[in-house]
Amino acid sequence: MTEDEEGLPLADRLARHIRTLLISGELSPGQRLSEAAFSERFDVSRNSLREAFRLLTKDGLLRHEANRGVFVTVPSMASVIDIYRVRRMLECGALRQAWQQHPAIRVMREAVAEGQKKRNAGDWVGVGSANMIFHTAIIDLSDSARLTEFYERISAELRLCFGLLNDPEHLHSPFVDMNDAIVTLLEQGKSAEAAAQMETYLNLAERTMLKALERAEQA
Amino acid sequence: MTEDEEGLPLADRLARHIRTLLISGELSPGQRLSEAAFSERFDVSRNSLREAFRLLTKDGLLRHEANRGVFVTVPSMASVIDIYRVRRMLECGALRQAWQQHPAIRVMREAVAEGQKKRNAGDWVGVGSANMIFHTAIIDLSDSARLTEFYERISAELRLCFGLLNDPEHLHSPFVDMNDAIVTLLEQGKSAEAAAQMETYLNLAERTMLKALERAEQA
DNA sequence: ATGGAAATATTGTTGAACAATATTGACATT
DNA sequence: AATGTCAATATTGTTCAACAATATTTCCAT
Numbered sequence: 366m367t368e369d370e371e372g373l374p375l376a377d378r379l380a381r382h383i384r385t386l387l388i389s390g391e392l393s394p395g396q397r398l399s400e401a402a403f404s405e406r407f408d409v410s411r412n413s414l415r416e417a418f419r420l421l422t423k424d425g426l427l428r429h430e431a432n433r434g435v436f437v438t439v440p441s442m443a444s445v446i447d448i449y450r451v452r453r454m455l456e457c458g459a460l461r462q463a464w465q466q467h468p469a470i471r472v473m474r475e476a477v478a479e480g481q482k483k484r485n486a487g488d489w490v491g492v493g494s495a496n497m498i499f500h501t502a503i504i505d506l507s508d509s510a511r512l513t514e515f516y517e518r519i520s521a522e523l524r525l526c527f528g529l530l531n532d533p534e535h536l537h538s539p540f541v542d543m544n545d546a547i548v549t550l551l552e553q554g555k556s557a558e559a560a561a562q563m564e565t566y567l568n569l570a571e572r573t574m575l576k577a578l579e580r581a582e583q584a
Numbered sequence: 585m586t587e588d589e590e591g592l593p594l595a596d597r598l599a600r601h602i603r604t605l606l607i608s609g610e611l612s613p614g615q616r617l618s619e620a621a622f623s624e625r626f627d628v629s630r631n632s633l634r635e636a637f638r639l640l641t642k643d644g645l646l647r648h649e650a651n652r653g654v655f656v657t658v659p660s661m662a663s664v665i666d667i668y669r670v671r672r673m674l675e676c677g678a679l680r681q682a683w684q685q686h687p688a689i690r691v692m693r694e695a696v697a698e699g700q701k702k703r704n705a706g707d708w709v710g711v712g713s714a715n716m717i718f719h720t721a722i723i724d725l726s727d728s729a730r731l732t733e734f735y736e737r738i739s740a741e742l743r744l745c746f747g748l749l750n751d752p753e754h755l756h757s758p759f760v761d762m763n764d765a766i767v768t769l770l771e772q773g774k775s776a777e778a779a780a781q782m783e784t785y786l787n788l789a790e791r792t793m794l795k796a797l798e799r800a801e802q803a
Numbered sequence: 804a805t806g807g808a809a810a811t812a813t814t815g816t817t818g819a820a821c822a823a824t825a826t827t828g829a830c831a832t833t
Numbered sequence: 834a835a836t837g838t839c840a841a842t843a844t845t846g847t848t849c850a851a852c853a854a855t856a857t858t859t860c861c862a863t
Binding site: 448457510 | 591592593595631634635638639642644648650666667669670673674676677678726727728729730731734738
Binding site: 630631634650651653 | 844847
């Protein structure tokens with residue numbers, strides 16, 4: 366908790382901190398989060414910690430079992446399928462009705478450039494980050510605070526899935542060029558085509574993810 | 585807290601209870617919710633109550649001001665606009681890709697019938713309930729647990745807006761026939777047309793809502 | 804080994820405490 | 834009467850300790 370987080374309530378800061386541990390893979394799916402251990406670790410009271418746990422449970426990152434404690438959510442095939450269903454709805458929808466001059470398009474273009482650069486440098490983590498920025502920008506096309514917040518939640522959940530994979534980084538690389546094609550279509554005002562292309566993209570990504578997850582589960 | 589709520593954590597039960605108070609209008613927008621008063625009222629500890637408050641704050645129903653307490657969210661024009669943006673994305677999207685045999689279509693059809701019946705009986709609250717069921721069923725067309733949950737949150741927020749209106753019930757009545765048309769299109773497999781119709785519906789509803797809100801704000 | 808009962812640990816919830824911040828009220832000045 | 838200041842009061846933010854209820858582990862008898 367060394368960051369300069371302002372006067373936010375302790376529970377919120379805690380939740381944010383634990384969320385970073387979750388999406389960075391420092392806490393593994395299925396792991397139990399003991400109240401005693403974590404309140405000790407973060408030097409906060411059990412009560413404050415419990416508030417944070419509740420927040421994260423509502424986000425789907427933790428699972429709560431009565432009288433047994435909270436556990437890091439174990440992503441399932443079903444959750445992956447559901448998450449991609451949401452992504453198709455939100456991302457394709459945002460693209461379809463996108464305004465050609467929307468500032469988010471510039472962000473998308475820059476994210477594509479960044480992704481290509483990182484890929485050429487063999488920096489797979491960098492490719493993943495650029496990809497994330499790209500998709501967040503797509504949601505921003507819809508100019509909705511609530512959709513943006515919701516997508517953040519979905520996105521965190523998806524990153525939990527990546528934690529289960531062996532070499533998650535390579536998953537992103539094949540998609541850099543598709544991103545390029547999509548933003549190009551948008552720049553040309555072909556939003557319907559961009560949306561269609563994104564649907565193909567997401568279906569492919571979903572299959573890849575499911576396949577990787579299947580392999581990981583067998584091991 | 586007389587209901588038969590199972591072994592759910594106290595904070596969750598509390599949050600649910602307070603949520604019903606919020607959407608039923610028993611707590612007014614802007615009102616401050618004192619920790620002392622409410623923990624007394626519900627006969628729970630301040631700690632448990634605070635957990636519930638945090639949950640509802642995350643849902644957008646309460647607003648949290650540091651060192652000042654929690655207040656019932658005051659819906660703004662901006663929030664109404666955002667909420668309808670979300671609804672267009674979710675509901676139109678769900679309709680567009682709806683499968684003609686989806687069980688939710690039957691629910692929609694029944695909700696329309698119920699709405700017509702209630703309207704003829706002059707039961708405006710009943711019309712509102714039927715309308716709510718109708719739209720929830722539309723989201724169910726997308727078969728996504730996460731979208732369903734998200735829509736519940738949006739829906740609760742919208743009901744908070746209705747609390748600001750003078751005669752909120754009449755708002756729903758004009759829409760019963762549009763619902764009829766939409767579900768009829770769906771039954772005929774014309775999902776694109778249904779989606780288009782819904783967009784018109786939502787734009788109209790949004791304008792009506794904004795106008796009503798404007799009137800209410802002046803008073 | 805296996806089943807079950809006692810011992811132990813963990814969560815669920817409460818109540819009291821105290822620091823930090825906000826609100827109120829009294830008082831003096833203009 | 835209006836306004837600014839400062840003390841008094843109330844509220845939130847957070848911690849701690851306690852205890853009941855439920856799980857888990859240990860240990861013993863079979």
